Amino acid sequence: MRKNGDSIAMAPGLKAVKFSRDWITRPFFAIVLGAAMVFAIFKGKPYLEIVAAVAALLAGREWHRLVGKGRFAAEYVTAAAMVSLSLGAFILWPRDQLLPLMILGTGAVAVYTVGLLRRNRPLWHAGGVLYLGLPSLAIIALHDYTPHGEWVLIGLFLIVWATDTGALVCGNLIGGPKLAPVLSPNKTWAGFVGGMISAAIAEAVFLVVLKTIVLNGRADWDLAAVGAAFGGSMAVIAHLGDLFESWAKRRFHVKDSGSMIPGHGGVLDRIDSTLATLVALAALVLLLKFDPLFGVFS
Template sequence: MSKASDMLVAATARRPRAIGFSRDWITRPVFGVVLALIVIAAIYGGTPYLAVVVAATAFIAAREWQRIVGEKAVSLELVPTAATIWLMLAAFVLSPHGSAPYVILLCGALLVLVLSAVRRSRPLWRAGGVLYLGIPSLAILVLREVPPHGAWLIGALFAVVWATDTGALIVGNLVGGPKFVPQLSPNKTWSGTIGGVAAAAVAEAIFIAVIGGDAGAAALFGAVLAMFAHLGDLFESWVKRRFHLKDSGSLIPGHGGVLDRIDSTLAAVVALEIAVFVFHLDPLFGARP
């Protein structure tokens, strides 16, 4: 190799890392804003409207889950899975304080377990999908009904989740650095993870401060909730790696599948429900919008 070639190779090796901008930087925000507007309208429109959006989202997510664990998006187990979640949500809308939604969820999971066991088709994974999607779907409606400001509570939740995702994307691309858990999520970095937590803390503090609550306490809680959001993302990544898939689907440009979009929310909403009903946390930190 000539001296000139050696110099070229050395210069290339020292070239700074290019910032990871791509087409996703355009498509991801555009479709993210559209989806956010739909969710916001449903949240503040009332529980029945939110239930419709949750039901539609859960159906698509259920198809993707069946594809992940069973290689086919449309399977026999999809019918009872979707029916269970729809009936559960309908029962809650009709009677928010009744036990029917919980009974339906458990019976539906048991039905899918038995059906898939008879078919020898990964029964624990398929029945687990009913609970994985059903519990958070019900939790969103339960939190929406928390008096007297359930809509603002759900609004704060999504402010944290969206800020976590956006902060992680921007900081991770701009800063880069060591990978967080490369075995599960090759693109997730420590800088992006920390950036997502910081963004969530700021977003929650601003949201709560605007409606008159304690911004400091809200920032701390936002950071904690962001950690659960990251765990939700990592769990879905683990499931996909377990079945040798990169994305749950390709429905949403720039985001992958619906499960790729809601994985953080699935974990964060359950964490929020536990904080409210088990630890009796005031989720608005004194705010009374």
């Protein structure tokens, strides 16, 4: 590598790296938000429900504004009320696992009706209720109805954060062929693979550390192998969640869903990968009885 004026000549296959203020703001706010999420996970009720509700309401406003193009107040207020009621049901009636889903389904129908009457993209608005409401319920269900749910969620968030970080670093440094230019013009195969590798490493290290240090157990390299496979697989789902939101923004000609989080864009931009992985993991754990900790506590 050699300097050439103000630019930096890189080795073949690497992109020139330019300093950006996002190098400071992005990790700073990621750490702050991550710390708040970890605090809520270990504190449990009602902190986790509050964090889930706030994230859903803020992201919901961005979603309905995105698809409504300035006409979204009625749909958003209806959706926000029903998502809040659904999460509230978890606090008031924790043993009734169907009631929150029933409230959420009713909310989707209600928002569809409002959008239909206003001729304002009813399917998109109603879909937003499920798009944000289901992950909000999933994070509470994984915490409350899964053995050692707090560690399950910590592992999942480590996967998502590692995927996003690996994809960002490898995508910016390596570049190369586009992953899905029709869905998102900036995603690359280098970022996709880099995110998977980062998530695999993060989950493998997490499980080994959890067993050896937190639980004073013996190092198990088979555990690291299955953790890496699980982390890489969940990274694919995280990428798909990111691609879906990118496609929605491109569909409605918007670059970012918002600007609330410096260095990240909107709340929806920050949690798009998390939304998909929460629903996928909840289905695996609650319906198929999958153990994402692979017997670490047994």
